[in-house]
Amino acid sequence: MATMLRPSWARLAAAFPLSPSTWVLRELSPDRTSARVAAVPAADAIRARLDEVVAPDGWSCQLLPLGDRALVCNLSVEGVTRSGVYELPAGTVTGSALGSASAIADGALAAAAAQFGMRLDSGDTWVDHEPETGEVLLDVLEQVAVERSDEPAGSVTAAQEQDVQSRAAPSAAAPAEERPEARQVIDRLVERLKAEGLGAAAAKLVVEYGGYGRDVEESRELYGRLRALLMHKVTVPS
Secondary structure, eight states: OOOOOOHHHHHHTSOOOSSSEEEEEEEEOTTSSEEEEEEEEOHHHHHHHHHHHHOGGGEEEEEEEOTTSEEEEEEEETTEEEEEEEEOOTTOOTTSGGGSHHHHHHHHHHHHHHTTTOOOOOOEEEEEBOTTTOOBTHHHHHHHHHHHTTSOTTOOOHHHHHHHHHHHSGGGOOOGGGSOHHHHHHHHHHHHHHHTTOHHHHHHHHHHTTTTOSSHHHHHHHHHHHHHHHTTSOOOOO
């Protein structure tokens, strides 16, 4: 006999805001240069929703290992238990942000929460993936989209100009922890280019794109050109 939908569960399934959210890996391309990712509600947001709707003593969850790359989450809400499984795609860099133990746990909780209607209807998307580090462009795109949401098209903020100057003069750069996490993805790529003796070429690209790009598409293009430069596939004219 099917379990009847409880009145409180309609509140569990209420729409989640797009932020805060967590990104999970769904699939890697055969050459591992692209990744299919999906946004799911952040673990803290899921727990807060459960606390609010059924109270802290009205729910519980149990995480169980399934091999060394997957977890099963048994989520119990008001006496009803439903399970979700999250497994890292083959080839994932386990030390990366989306390949860590905490990322697997967040993915498993989100999979179980989805069984109670707690999900984001954002769909999956393919993004650039760095095979060696496991980094993806998604963090940059997400941050830029938020920051650009109410900026005039084509504008460059003072913060962007400061970041460009910081990368051009390493001694004046702000500590990494003071920068938005998403921007560190491009910053780390620039640092790798410097280590390869390509710092000047990278700086020209950064200036050309006004820091991190003036919109999402420019940010994607900048990242792609920087990565191609690192792979010695293109050069920047002097």
